[in-house]
Amino acid sequence: MTSMQIPGQIHEYQRLSHLLTRQKAAFLNQPMPSARTRIEKLNALKALIINHSDEIVAAINEDFSNRAESETMLAEIFPLLDAIEYSKSRIKKWMKTERRKTPLNLAPASAHVMYQPMGVIGIVVPWNFPVFLGLSPLVSALAAGNRAMIKMSEFAPGTADLMQALIGRYFSEDDVTVVTGELDVSTEFTKLPFDHLVFTGATSVGKIVMKAASEHLTPVTLELGGKSPAIIHESFPIEEAADRLAFGKGMNAGQICVSPDYIFCPENKLDAFVNAFIKSMSQAYPTLRDNKDYTAIINDRQLLRLKNYLDDAKEKGATIVEINPAHESFEGTRKMPMTLVLNTNDTMLIEQEEIFGPLIPVKTYHRIEEALKYVHDRDRPLALYYFDYDNKRAETILSQTHSGGVCVNDTLSHVAVDDAPFGGIGPSGMGHYHGREGFVNFSKAKTIVRKGRINVTKMVAPPWNNAMYNMLVKSLWFKFKVLKR
Structure with missing residues (x-):
């Protein structure tokens, strides 16, 4: 594996371009890999994950300074293995050329659609789930017969170095390669003429990535996040809503693109919700500072950002409810307690920016239409969470809102469904991957019309x-x- 940390004055673009040129040349030598070849590559990826899961867990834990092994296994390792097995069992079916209807004025002729690999896929990985969000799009890319270059996040350097070494051990550089490095490497990476570019990260950065890709008319898949709302219907048991939301928000200390970003609950149940949420979090995490189950903030920069959100909210009149059951000090750590923020308004940073951490505004409504109007008046989110056991009412809500995905009476779990697409809408992203949709996303659906010896056109x-x-x-x-x- 070519190292991306060579000292001195290096032209990053030329070096990355050389790697891409090699992969494109290799692709041209095998532009339509067989199902067997694709399955072999997925098996190699599966072996990498299984054989080195302990090392992956340890590297991620080190990068975060603390992240529960269970969270890494449930959110990164097992979903990847599920995705690999799901794709392997369906590749042959997905690859089949599909017959389509031919219009009468073209008869006699046949029409088919062939799903052809696009070539080389570029994947830009964020720091919050540095293995899953790098390898999950890779599963779809390999299933579709592509090669890939992966830019790991500089904010998870230990994981980046490990993945570079492991990918180099299980794949040839012409098949899959991992590059590491700082922001300058990421910038040059997105300028390369990939056949498709996948970026997961902030909406503001996504705009820059899309602009860079446009220079080569490179198609993009953007997974951008945004502010994902949770709405609790008046009829839903408030303690149950608090339990389910606490679990979802507690995962990775809220550092998830689909983490609930704010909660709407009935005004007359606000106190009950706050008390139930505090109780649920306290039972799950009775201590925080030295608790291996409670994830730390990834770095000092992100911790400072979150503290600034809290300070800004306090100055502008918000009520801060810190959940710190053991009354611990977090000095010298990157642990940050889960914190409810009440009485917020639109002037606060916490209302304007994606939170991406263990802070969550709780808003109230008199009529649920007020909550829906609030959601409608803002950018379309990556996820929406609605709590209501009435299926008819829930269907109405689903039909009246737009979001990348939805969970009814749950949070986060839609991301783990292999047989369904994952992707945003508008400011929360574009394009899909996972399962069949990932295969299609990283393929060129090529129409083929075939005529025989009889030329009716003449x-x-x-x-x-x-x-x-x-x-x-x-x-x-x-x-x-x-x-x-």
Whole structure:
């Protein structure tokens, strides 16, 4: 594996471009890998994950300064293994050329759609789930027959170095390669003429990535996040809502793109919700400072950002409810307690920016239409969470809102469904991956019309108004049930 940390004055773009050129050349030598080849590559990825899961857990834990092994296993390792097995069992079916209907005016002919690999996929990985969000799109890319270059996050350097070494051990550089490095490497990476570029991260950065990709008209898949709302219906048991939301928000200390970003609950149940949420969090995490189950903030920069959100909210009149059951000090650590923020307003940073941490505003409504209007008036989110056991009412909510995905009476779990697409909408992203949709996303659906020896076109061709043309026109009008002289 070529190292991306060579000292001195290096032209990053040329070096990255060389790697891409090699992969594109290798792709041209095998532009339509067989199902067997694709499955072999997925098996190699599976072996990498299984054989080195302990090392992966340890590297991520080190990068965060603390992240529960259970969270890494449940949110990164097992979902990847599920995705690999799901794709392996369906690749042959997905690869089959599909027959499509041919219009009468093209007869005799057949029409088919072939799903052809695009070439080399670029994948830019965020720091919050540095293995899952790098390898999950890779699963779809390999299933579709592509090669890939992966830029790991500089904010998870230990994991980045480990993945570079492991990918280099299980894959040739012409198949899959991992590059590491700081922001300058990421910037040059997104400028490369990939056949498709995947970026997961902040909406503001996504705009820059899309602009860079546009120079080569590179298609992009953007997974951007945003502010994902949770809405609790008046009829839903408030303690149950608090338990389910506490679990979802507690995962990775809220450092998840689909983490609930704010909660709407009925005004007359606010106190009950706050008390139930505190109770649920306190039972799950009775201590925080030295608790291996409670994830730390990834770095000092992110911790400072979150503290600034809290300070800004306090100055502007918010009520801060810190959940710190053991009354611990977190000096010298990157632990940050889960904190409810009440009485917020639109002037506060916490209302304007994606939170991406263990802070969550709780808002109230008199009528649920107020909550829906609030959601409608803002950017379309990556996820929406609705709590209501009435299926008919829930269907109405789903039909009246737009979001990348939805959980009814749960949080986060839609991301783990392999047989369904994952992706944003508008400011929360574009494009999909996972399962069949990932295969299609990283393929070119190529239409093929095939004709045989009989050339009917010649009989219909100019000079017009010939007998065959007139018969064809009458047949077409009849097909559309139009009587025309």
